[in-house]
Amino acid sequence: MELWFTEKHTPYVQFSIKIEKQLYAAKSEFQRIDILESREFGRILTLDGYLMLTEKDEFIYHEMITHVPMAVMPHARKVLIIGGGDGGTAREILRYKTVESIDLVDIDKMVADACRKYIPQTAASLDDPRVKCHFEDGLKYIRHHENEYDLIIVDSTDPFGPGEGLFTKEFYGNCYKALKDDGIMVNQHESPFYPADSYAMQRAHKRIFESFPISRIYQAHIPTYPSGHWLFGFASKKYHPILDANWQKWKSLDIKTRYYNPKLHAGAFALPTYVEDIIREVE
Numbered sequence: 001m002e003l004w005f006t007e008k009h010t011p012y013v014q015f016s017i018k019i020e021k022q023l024y025a026a027k028s029e030f031q032r033i034d035i036l037e038s039r040e041f042g043r044i045l046t047l048d049g050y051l052m053l054t055e056k057d058e059f060i061y062h063e064m065i066t067h068v069p070m071a072v073m074p075h076a077r078k079v080l081i082i083g084g085g086d087g088g089t090a091r092e093i094l095r096y097k098t099v100e101s102i103d104l105v106d107i108d109k110m111v112a113d114a115c116r117k118y119i120p121q122t123a124a125s126l127d128d129p130r131v132k133c134h135f136e137d138g139l140k141y142i143r144h145h146e147n148e149y150d151l152i153i154v155d156s157t158d159p160f161g162p163g164e165g166l167f168t169k170e171f172y173g174n175c176y177k178a179l180k181d182d183g184i185m186v187n188q189h190e191s192p193f194y195p196a197d198s199y200a201m202q203r204a205h206k207r208i209f210e211s212f213p214i215s216r217i218y219q220a221h222i223p224t225y226p227s228g229h230w231l232f233g234f235a236s237k238k239y240h241p242i243l244d245a246n247w248q249k250w251k252s253l254d255i256k257t258r259y260y261n262p263k264l265h266a267g268a269f270a271l272p273t274y275v276e277d278i279i280r281e282v283e
Contacts, residue, residue, distance in 0.1 A: 005036055005044065007051050009226040010194050016222075028110040032053055035118045041224060043119050045086060047111070055121055057223050058088050061188075062122070063260040064220040064268070065232055066092035066184050069151055069184045071250040071265055072239050072258050074098065076150035078155075080178065082138035084155035085111040091125035093153075095255050102131045103149075105142075109135040139171050145178040152179060154187035163239075169207040182238040189217060193227035198250050201231055206282035216241050217279060218268035220259070231275070236270045242266050 003019040017038050017195065024035040036044045039257070043054030053061070066089055070076060077100045081089050085106035093099055104126070106112060115123035126133060134141060138156075152175050174183050187208070190201040209215045212235035222230045234241045247262045 005038075005046065005051075007046075007049065007226075010196070013194070014193075015224070015226070015262045017044065017054075019044075022113050024048070026110060026114065028108050031110045033108075033111055033114055033184060035114055043121075045111075045115065045119060045282055051224055053086055053088065053119075053122070054224050055119065058086075058122060060220055060222050060259045061225075061230070062088035062092050062262070063257050064218075065089055065153055065155060065188060067255070067257060067260040068163055068218060068232070068234065068241065068265055068268070071235075071245045071247065071262065072241055072272065073147040073150060073182075074246055074249045076184075076255065077101075078149050078151075079103070080105070080142075080145075080149045080152045080154065082106075082142070082154050082156065084153070085109075086119060086122045087112070087125040088122035089153055089155045090128070090131050090222070091122055094125055094128055094130060096253065096258050099130065103134060104131055105134045105136060105138045107135065109133075113282055117165045125237045138278070139174075142178055147177070147180055149179055150183055152183070152185045154185065162249055169198055169211065172207050172211040175236070179237060183211070184239060185233075185235045187235075189231035189233040191226050192231055192278055193229050197226055198278055202278055202282055205233060205279060209283055212236060214238070214240060216269055217271060217275070220268065221270060234269075242269060 004016045006014050006016040008014050020037045026033050031048045034046045044054045045052045059269040079093050081103045081104045083106055090102055090104055093102055125232050189194055192201055214236040216234045218232050220230050221228055
């Protein structure tokens with residue numbers, strides 16, 4: 001008998017991966033957690049039946065959500081990650097020796113514990129001494145911090161269930177307050193391709209655009225995410241994502257990447273016309 005994991009992208013589109021075996025299954029206070037083994041994509045983390053990462057292509061997402069802001073602010077010392085319990089974003093940030101501390105806030109400790117055991121490729125970073133894990137609601141956490149962080153990365157799940165509060169205007173306003181005067185916020189911004197995803201992206205961008213003086217969107221190709229076309233948001237109090245990128249400094253760090261590079265960084269902000277049209281509606 002063949003075992004397949006299938007995620008519904010729309011009522012008419014499904015994405016399937018053949019599974020060799022199920023390694024972990026549990027129900028936390030917040031969501032169902034599954035870790036699966038596949039031949040094509042390696043180990044797979046799903047939450048409530050939605051694919052969060054695979055060992056084969058997670059590097060694309062985690063490099064693009066971290067190195068884009070860090071190339072603009074290679075001097076960042078204090079970083080906040082909201083979500084990111086799998087550890088992949090923290091792993092990439094830890095490659096910068098100037099980073100002194102990372103606060104990682106994820107609502108579900110069981111996700112982090114499962115990834116520590118079954119996906120150490122990403123989760124080994126959670127045990128680094130520079131990382132402090134806070135297992136609580138990111139929306140509540142951010143309310144109590146002001147002028148504290150150089151960089152905030154919102155590595156959230158989709159805008160429903162446990163991650164819903166991380167797409168509100170209140171949340172983005174609190175992120176603005178928690179950043180220092182030259183701070184940057186980056187968030188995963190959903191896909192623009194299918195209508196439901198596009199609407200979520202558009203709604204989030206409107207709220208960020210109203211909260212930050214500089215707000216741009218950039219893109220990456222992530223094969224296992226809906227449509228493969230994924231967006232990220234770059235919001236800043238001071239720095240432009242391309243004009244203020246410090247390529248010389250970033251190259252001097254000699255960080256080896258598999259997806260990200262300075263030319264790609266600049267090109268990622270050149271969006272397809274249909275995406276520009278969607279964004280223009282709310283700007």
